[in-house]
Amino acid sequence: MKVKHVPAAPDDLTFVEDAQGAVPLVPDSQDDCCARILERTDLRSRDEAATWLTFLRGLGLVERGPSGYSRVRREPDPEFLREAFRDGVFGVDAVLAALRDADEPLTAAATFERVRDAIPEWERHKNPNTWTDVWTETVGHELDWLVRLGLADRVDDRYVIAADG
Numbered sequence: 653m654k655v656k657h658v659p660a661a662p663d664d665l666t667f668v669e670d671a672q673g674a675v676p677l678v679p680d681s682q683d684d685c686c687a688r689i690l691e692r693t694d695l696r697s698r699d700e701a702a703t704w705l706t707f708l709r710g711l712g713l714v715e716r717g718p719s720g721y722s723r724v725r726r727e728p729d730p731e732f733l734r735e736a737f738r739d740g741v742f743g744v745d746a747v748l749a750a751l752r753d754a755d756e757p758l759t760a761a762a763t764f765e766r767v768r769d770a771i772p773e774w775e776r777h778k779n780p781n782t783w784t785d786v787w788t789e790t791v792g793h794e795l796d797w798l799v800r801l802g803l804a805d806r807v808d809d810r811y812v813i814a815a816d817g
């Protein structure tokens with residue numbers, strides 16, 4: 653399963669561990685899990701918490717079963733997160749390829765232009781007037797995560813592939 657909604661990258665990867673730790677080991681409802689994430693982090697809205705819950709699921713740190721969501725007993729160390737982010741988040745491979753193929757650092761908007769054809773047609777029809785804004789923001793979040801995970805570097809307001817990315 654690959655997730656499409658990517659929260660803004662936190663200042664520190666310990667936030668991932670904090671958000672994951674807020675989800676119980678015993679399955680619970682989405683509402684209760686979101687409430688726990690809000691209580692234990694500095695997130696301010698239920699929508700943000702829901703995005704994080706889905707994102708954690710995409711990273712393989714949370715599972716959803718018939719009884720609700722539950723935490724997976726797995727440490728979200730940087731190496732694991734790098735692989736899980738590439739495997740579990742839609743569009744990351746296209747963003748990395750765009751950075752790799754670029755002759756110069758790219759802005760988030762320029763990166764989006766290079767990956768826009770990879771966005772499924774149904775995503776475009778879901779929000780026909782705003783899909784480019786939504787996906788430009790998503791690509792921006794993905795780029796910031798790639799920097800946080802050491803797969804890309806940020807130079808002013810532009811991005812380049814990391815030396816080992």
